[in-house]
Amino acid sequence: MLRLRLQRATWPRNALILTDTPNPDCRTCGGYGGIEHEYGHPETGEYDGSDWEPCHCWDETRRWTLLPLPDRPKWLRRHRTPTDPWASNEPPF
Structure with missing residues (x-):
């Protein structure tokens, strides 16, 4: 019996995936x-x-990509520089 859930994958590309979960x-x-x-x-x-032995109740290779997600636009990305006020290494008081 499949117990499905949605997850967000980040590799190789951002996407929503449908994956199987272990039997509770x-x-x-x-x-x-495992x-x-x-x-x-x-x-x-x-x-x-330590070694990990997978259990028979779960197949971790059972996953399907539902929707590829777009990358974040460049104008939304933050680049911190040493001159930014929040990048200071001095105490705030």
Whole structure:
């Protein structure tokens, strides 16, 4: 069963996408979409990273682009320069 939601994607281009979500009632992952396995260094036992194992209740590759969004016009973009009053590194008081 698909559980769809809208998201905004920024790569490779701004767009609205329709994507699948994990099953919130899944007993395996608890609704997170996967299980994280942490592991330690074999000699010292210190934390060495983690692996992500996707759950069967969710397919993260299931997504469809609905609407490409336009880029922001140049006149709306703000470019901060060192002479701008809000770019000062002095305290405000």
